[in-house]
Amino acid sequence: MSYTTLLFDIDHTLLDFDATERWALRKLFADEQLEWTEERETRYRSINKILWAALERGEVTRDAVISERFVTFFAEEGRAVDGKQMDERYRTYLGQGTDLIDGALELLEQLKGHYRLYVVTNGVSRTQHARLAGSGLSPYFDRIFVSEDTGYQKPMRAFFTYVFDRIPAFRPEQTLLIGDSLTADIQGGISAGIDTCWFNPSQETAPAELTPTYTIERLEQLLDLLRMTERIR
Incomplete structure (x- = not known):
């Protein structure tokens, strides 16, 4: 199959989210005079992963995810916090994270001009756009699709319908989705009727x-x- 259109996930595929998340959490914990430890980071990530998985299944809203993760985490520390305010600060730090996955920039340099390149990512729009701009990746893409802007999230079929409807002369048989998540990316792509590449x-x-x-x-x-x-060639 000859492809003309490539859809890229970004977190854990092109951008090193783990490094960015660790830096943002360290900053947030310092603000709260809470010592960073691997145990605390692991516990936060576990809470966050459970909530994002529930979002992908359509069981909770995005607003609930970004608020409740901090409410839950800090409650375990014996602290009551405003989840939305905490997330605003965290998002500011997260948006400054520009660490790349090895080979990401070189890959896009090779692909640009040969393919139509698009971002398809779950997340908060201003954060994802800031990270792509700061990392220097934005100019390589024809358009950036973020779940917050679409009103849907991967792997929902509606998310992909939204994307496909906004790609000129879209042809599913000439489209390949590249991502690291078996649920959001691979299952989402399969359900949407396009080929997938699991990173x-x-x-x-x-x-x-x-x-x-x-x-x-x-x-x-x-x-x-x-x-x-x-x-x-």
């Missing part, structure tokens, strides 16, 4: 019922994959 640097095993079209462990492998489709 799997940790070499995890996908469940038998969820099979991506391709799997790569390093971003540069995407170039080899695409060369086989005769778009890059």
Whole structure:
């Protein structure tokens, strides 16, 4: 299959969210005079992961996720906080995080001009746009689609319908989605009727019922994959 359109997830695919999140949490904890420890970071990430998974299943709203994660975390520390105000500060710090996944910039430099490139990401719009701009990745993309702007989130079919309707002369058979999440990206892409490429640097095993079209462990492998489709020579 020869592809003309590439849809990229960003967190854990092009941008190093773990590094950014750790830096933002350290700043937030310092503001609250709370010592950063690996245990506290792990506990926050567990709370956050559970809430985001519930959002992907349509069980909670985005506003509930970004507020309740801090309310829950600080309650375990014996503190009552305003979740929305806490999230505003966290988002400010998060938006300053521009760490790249190895090979991300080089990959986009190779792809630009050969493909139409789009971002498809869950998250808060101003945060994601700030991170893409700060990292220097924004100019490589024809358009950036953030779940907050669409009113839907991956893996919802409505999110992808929104995106497809806004890509000129969109053809699903010529479109490839690249992302790290089996649920948001791979399941979302499969349900939307497009090919998928699972970015799997940790070499995890996908469940038998969820099979991506391709799997790569390093971003540069995407170039080899695409060369086989005769778009890059």
